[in-house]
Amino acid sequence: MRSVGFGVVGAGVIGRIHARNLAARRDADLRWVVDVDEARAAALAAGHGARSSTQLAAMLDDPSVDVVVIGSSTDAHEGHVLACVAAGKALLCEKPIAGSLEGARRCLDAVRGAGTIAAVGFNRRFDAHHRRVHDRVRAGEIGTVEMLHFVSRSPQDSEPAAAARAGGMLREKGTHHYDLACWLAASEPVEVYASGGCLIDPRHADHGDVDTAALVLRFASGALATFAFSRRTGYGCDEMFEVNGSQGMLRSERQRALGVTLWKGDRVVADGLHDGWYERFAPTYVAEIDELVAAVREGRPVRPDLEDGMRAQAIAEAAVESLSHARPVAIRDTWGAG
Ligand SMILES: NC(=O)c1ccc[n+]([C@@H]2O[C@H](COP(=O)([O-])OP(=O)(O)OC[C@H]3O[C@@H](n4cnc5c(N)ncnc54)[C@H](O)[C@@H]3O)[C@@H](O)[C@H]2O)c1
Numbered sequence: 001m002r003s004v005g006f007g008v009v010g011a012g013v014i015g016r017i018h019a020r021n022l023a024a025r026r027d028a029d030l031r032w033v034v035d036v037d038e039a040r041a042a043a044l045a046a047g048h049g050a051r052s053s054t055q056l057a058a059m060l061d062d063p064s065v066d067v068v069v070i071g072s073s074t075d076a077h078e079g080h081v082l083a084c085v086a087a088g089k090a091l092l093c094e095k096p097i098a099g100s101l102e103g104a105r106r107c108l109d110a111v112r113g114a115g116t117i118a119a120v121g122f123n124r125r126f127d128a129h130h131r132r133v134h135d136r137v138r139a140g141e142i143g144t145v146e147m148l149h150f151v152s153r154s155p156q157d158s159e160p161a162a163a164a165r166a167g168g169m170l171r172e173k174g175t176h177h178y179d180l181a182c183w184l185a186a187s188e189p190v191e192v193y194a195s196g197g198c199l200i201d202p203r204h205a206d207h208g209d210v211d212t213a214a215l216v217l218r219f220a221s222g223a224l225a226t227f228a229f230s231r232r233t234g235y236g237c238d239e240m241f242e243v244n245g246s247q248g249m250l251r252s253e254r255q256r257a258l259g260v261t262l263w264k265g266d267r268v269v270a271d272g273l274h275d276g277w278y279e280r281f282a283p284t285y286v287a288e289i290d291e292l293v294a295a296v297r298e299g300r301p302v303r304p305d306l307e308d309g310m311r312a313q314a315i316a317e318a319a320v321e322s323l324s325h326a327r328p329v330a331i332r333d334t335w336g337a338g
Helices: 013-023 038-047 056-060 074-086 101-114 128-138 160-165 174-185 202-207 277-298 306-325
Strands: 004-009 028-034 051-053 067-070 090-093 118-120 145-153 189-197 212-219 224-230 238-245 248-252 261-264 267-270
Touching: 004 013, 004 056, 004 277, 013 028, 013 038, 013 067, 013 277, 028 038, 028 056, 038 051, 051 056, 056 074, 067 074, 067 277, 074 090, 074 101, 090 277, 101 306, 118 277, 118 306, 128 174, 128 238, 128 248, 145 174, 160 202, 174 189, 174 212, 174 224, 174 238, 174 306, 189 306, 212 306
Parallel strands: 004 028, 004 067, 028 051, 067 090, 090 118, 145 224
Antiparallel strands: 145 238, 189 212, 212 224, 238 248, 261 267
């Protein structure tokens, strides 16, 4: 079977992860790297035997490119998604889809209109533990979903200006977990209440951001999800969630970096958590491309898709509004087909 041709736009943190994973595949070829930073694109492309350009059109004009991974800065996503759709390429767009809900909707409409195979980069859905919990919830093992609880605490705080440029905590960190909640609850989100503060670094407030937050999300089914977010643990990447149902509870546990425990004298010392999000979730970036390659080969839709991305982005925008007005905010259905 012919290998699937890929291009990557954006040669930064996430672009480098995707490029490395694509170059290591047997069923895919990394053919192009595009970045407005010429040297950056050239260095990444050269490291993997690909061609490089500062112009997206150069990559899109190449018929051997089947799929484009959009890992550029968020404010460039919309133009890149629309160009890929017009060129007939499948795509994976990193989250968030666009810098605004309106921009994200234009992307969603274009993808729907053209029937483009379009994934969104919610890699956590591909974590083996998370997926097992999801599948067992769907199989009815815990009955009707009533409550969900998510913990996401980053190991180290980010520089406030950079954190704000990335969208702020309720968007950047939040969208991954809102998406997991919707996936697990299998119900539409209707209302969110967010509270937060700057307990770690007061400078986040200068950018309208927080470093510590607690949220409550209500679904149409009546189920409730709560989220505990922090920008700093000092003990590694701390993530877990649990789903409570009418007949039991399923939890996706905190994963230790190594499954080794020392038992000595009166102490039991277990290995700690992973150093960061990449170390914790590295296999999920490979698995999301597995799914995309399969979808492209089979000519079928892929999940999570741009609709999932738009739903999570709508929750994030309502959460930001809730935080600033200190009240629950209804979530507008901006992702529906209507
Ligand atoms: N799924 C995940 O776990 C995850 C992790 C990190 C980042 N992201 C997302 O990926 C995106 C990129 O984040 P990053 O941390 O890699 O950022 P980054 O700043 O490290 O890299 C972005 C790259 O895009 C390039 N770029 C900007 N505008 C461009 C344009 N018009 N055309 C071509 N290239 C352009 C920049 O020069 C830069 O090299 C963001 O949307 C971010 O939210 C997702």
